[in-house]
Amino acid sequence: MSERDTICALASGAPPAAIAILRLSGPHVRALAERHLASGLPAARHASLTDMTDNDGALIDRGLALFMPGPGSYTGEDTLELYLHGGAAVIAHALDTLTAHEGVRMAEPGEYTRRAFEAGKLDLTEAEGVADIIEAETVAQKAQALRQLGGGLSQTYDQWRAELTGVLALVEVAIDFPDEGDAPQDTTAPILAKLGRLIGEIETALGDRGIGERIRDGFRVAIIGAPNAGKSTLLNRLARREAAIVTAKAGTTRDVIEVRRVLGGHVVWIADTAGLRVTEDEIEAEGVRRAEVAAREADLRLFVLDASAPDIGHLSTDYRLDTDLVVVNKSDLGAVPDGVSADHVISARDGSGVDALEQAIARFVDQYAASVEAPVITRQRHRERLTQGLSSLKAARDALEQDVGAELAAEDIRMALRQLGSIIGVVGVEDVLGAVFSEFCIGK
Ligand SMILES: Nc1nc2c(ncn2[C@@H]2O[C@H](COP(=O)(O)OP(=O)(O)OP(=O)(O)O)[C@@H](O)[C@H]2O)c(=O)[nH]1
Ligand SMILES: [K+]
Numbered sequence: 001m002s003e004r005d006t007i008c009a010l011a012s013g014a015p016p017a018a019i020a021i022l023r024l025s026g027p028h029v030r031a032l033a034e035r036h037l038a039s040g041l042p043a044a045r046h047a048s049l050t051d052m053t054d055n056d057g058a059l060i061d062r063g064l065a066l067f068m069p070g071p072g073s074y075t076g077e078d079t080l081e082l083y084l085h086g087g088a089a090v091i092a093h094a095l096d097t098l099t100a101h102e103g104v105r106m107a108e109p110g111e112y113t114r115r116a117f118e119a120g121k122l123d124l125t126e127a128e129g130v131a132d133i134i135e136a137e138t139v140a141q142k143a144q145a146l147r148q149l150g151g152g153l154s155q156t157y158d159q160w161r162a163e164l165t166g167v168l169a170l171v172e173v174a175i176d177f178p179d180e181g182d183a184p185q186d187t188t189a190p191i192l193a194k195l196g197r198l199i200g201e202i203e204t205a206l207g208d209r210g211i212g213e214r215i216r217d218g219f220r221v222a223i224i225g226a227p228n229a230g231k232s233t234l235l236n237r238l239a240r241r242e243a244a245i246v247t248a249k250a251g252t253t254r255d256v257i258e259v260r261r262v263l264g265g266h267v268v269w270i271a272d273t274a275g276l277r278v279t280e281d282e283i284e285a286e287g288v289r290r291a292e293v294a295a296r297e298a299d300l301r302l303f304v305l306d307a308s309a310p311d312i313g314h315l316s317t318d319y320r321l322d323t324d325l326v327v328v329n330k331s332d333l334g335a336v337p338d339g340v341s342a343d344h345v346i347s348a349r350d351g352s353g354v355d356a357l358e359q360a361i362a363r364f365v366d367q368y369a370a371s372v373e374a375p376v377i378t379r380q381r382h383r384e385r386l387t388q389g390l391s392s393l394k395a396a397r398d399a400l401e402q403d404v405g406a407e408l409a410a411e412d413i414r415m416a417l418r419q420l421g422s423i424i425g426v427v428g429v430e431d432v433l434g435a436v437f438s439e440f441c442i443g444k
């Protein structure tokens with residue numbers, strides 16, 4: 001097998017910065033240190049001050065060098081970290097010098113963590129935890145990422161896989177030693193009991209209302225309602241900037257306009273949408289269709305009504321779900337008519353009532369996030385594979401219950417093991433590795 005490349009990259013922020021951290025990993029690290037560091041290869045795990053010179057012997061910079069010999073390093077390979085002045089010229093000079101060597105190249109996004117994964121230092125969910133902690137903006141995102149990086153998801157999947165391996169062994173015994181004496185259900189009863197428990201646990205995990213994904217990607221709030229109710233005016237208030245066009249002409253908004261806020265300690269995407277009405281205008285009709293999609297996909301719908309509109313009672317029941325907040329707007333133009341039960345009465349124009357509405361959104365998101373202690377799904381990838389695994393387990397249960405053959409059940413259980421295994425990356429991951437690690441930043 002050809003020797004693996006040694007990779008290098010700037011692992012700290014873009015220059016100019018106080019310090020630049022260049023990270024090298026791979027089989028050429030020792031030779032590169034001998035060649036370019038005045039003090040040669042530093043003592044392992046000991047930061048040493050040294051000059052760094054280029055391929056002509058000219059000084060690149062003076063800085064700290066930290067050598068971590070494999071396999072006791074992040075990537076499992078020899079790694080060298082160089083702490084230089086954070087200037088663009090220094091960084092370019094150093095990287096040009098290193099990559100001039102045969103077998104030394106710039107790292108791909110996430111390549112260090114991918115090497116850590118391939119060295120077995122992390123499983124795939126822990127590697128994803130590395131990306132998530134780098135992207136984390138909220139305390140909740142950081143806590144979830146730390147838990148995932150620390151094996152929080154892995155231990156659940158490992159436990160399910162261990163239990164399932166035990167069930168498979170029982171099924172294989174039932175296949176190899178069908179004991180005529182016992183009635184079939186005597187051998188399958190304990191298997192079905194274990195299978196049922198596993199199916200229940202995985203169904204519970206899948207029924208977590210997507211909290212892990214929402215903490216990571218953000219909760220979704222849709223502002224919907226009739227044309228001219230003041231939806232865009234409200235969005236601009238909540239966005240604290242003129243994100244959406246406001247006019248007195250009904251049918252102004254066509255595209256779904258999303259703004260990102262942190263409310264209740266969580267990232268929240270607030271979407272302004274086209275006014276809901278039947279229209280001949282095909283562009284506006286497409287806007288209305290998109291508004292309806294946004295309404296269905298949202299975790300919370302703000303249903304905006306215009307206090308001054310004659311038909312304020314128009315509350316389309318299509319969108320009435322238990323999480324809607326009915327917001328009567330334009331309170332500066334008049335009181336809420338009898339018979340309309342408003343959760344909030346605001347004037348998006350002068351801002352009255354908007355703070356209380358914002359706090360209500362924060363409370364909704366905070367309560368939603370708190371309703372599941374430790375989600376074991378934080379990405380669509382996990383959800384898809386776990387859903388496939390669940391259907392394989394249900395097929396195995398059916399096969400055993402209908403006594404159509406333990407062989408069939410064994411095959412379904414093996415399939416479920418592969419699906420669970422692909423979540424933590426022990427099997428069948430070649431197709432996802434590219435997608436998972438391409439999301440990383442360079443140098444990680
Ligand atoms: N008096 C008063 N006028 C408001 C208020 N909110 C919005 N308006 C006005 O109502 C009109 C419509 O506002 P928009 O924010 O464009 O309403 P919209 O619901 O986004 O309208 P479409 O995008 O066409 O569906 C504009 O002239 C706004 O200035 C309010 O609280 N009080
Ligand atoms: K309008």
Ligand SMILES: [Mg+2]
Binds near residue numbers: 233
């Ligand atoms: Mg609008």
